[in-house]
Amino acid sequence: MTSAGPVLVLPSHGTGDPSGQRAIRALVDAVTERVDAPVLDCFVDVQQPDVPTTLTTAPGTAPLVIVPLLLSTGYHVRVDIAEAALSVAPRPTAVAPALGPDDRLVDLLALRLREAGSDDTDHVVLAAAGSSDPDAVADCATVAAALGDRLKAEVTVGFLASAEPRLDEAISAARDAHPESRVAVATYLLAPGYFARLAAVADADLVTAPLLRADEAPPAGLVDLVIDRYTQAVQTLAVPA
Structure with missing residues (x-):
């Protein structure tokens, strides 16, 4: 304390x-x-x-x-x-x-991926809310790079609003670049809500829960x-x- x-x-x-x-x-x-x-x-x-x-x-x-x-x-x-x-x-x-960015958030993203059944053969797309502020976009890119280092794989970013590429575009690009891999969305959102629902219905093979869950x-x-x-x-x- x-x-x-x-x-x-x-x-x-x-x-x-x-x-x-x-x-x-x-x-x-x-x-x-x-x-x-x-x-x-x-x-x-x-x-x-x-x-x-x-x-x-x-x-x-x-x-x-x-x-x-x-x-x-x-x-x-x-x-x-x-x-x-x-x-x-x-x-x-x-x-x-x-x-963010912070390594503890990266730890939690990696945990949520494991919980969702992701493995090291998946291509991961970080789903972020998005912002018109370039510093916020840069923060998300930093987190994606850190998660990629943790997973020892490339992690790309898709935004749900206000920034590019949009999540659906990022998922499509991942499928084109890695046709033999599943696409896993790592939901970089603090809690359930509107954006988390948008991420959940994205055309990915699996989508993680947000960082906070109401049931734990x-x-x-x-x-x-x-x-x-x-x-x-x-x-x-x-x-x-």
Whole structure:
């Protein structure tokens, strides 16, 4: 357990999918059990409360640390969350980076592939949400390369929105390039929801579950990652003289 510290604010994307809501709630609860500080969840879209409301109504007077429950740098991290921290937060506030890239996410992707029945003869396509932010696209390419290193095979990327190539195009290209191999989609999404449903119906031979599942406890490595982001961000807060 960490020592008592700044309020931890955990903004996730938000979803109308009840299983996705349960999966994110379980992650927040698992983090709360290990952090000796108030923990608040909020959302950048779909659900309430939003980030500005949470920052302005957080209890107490301790500084705030925002750890985005988002896999890549993108508009929500760079704009929505960053602007709220700068212009709305009523006290010192630090913003941690997105959760990815990180080796623990690669570990979890590899686990989900094994669970889905993938083997070393498959060609793997990483399915990511997509973003118009080139840094987010680069983050996904970094994760795909790291997963390829882990699997000792090429891993390509397909996006579900806002970036190219789209997932269906990436799957078709994989089939053309590897006609004797199955195509396995590694779902690089945090939780069940709209994009996970799109990935699930892709024309692949198998598709993994997202990183969080509503029917199991949050993976320990993912909980550790969130806590590490919090601990590192606390160090960036100004220390009073």
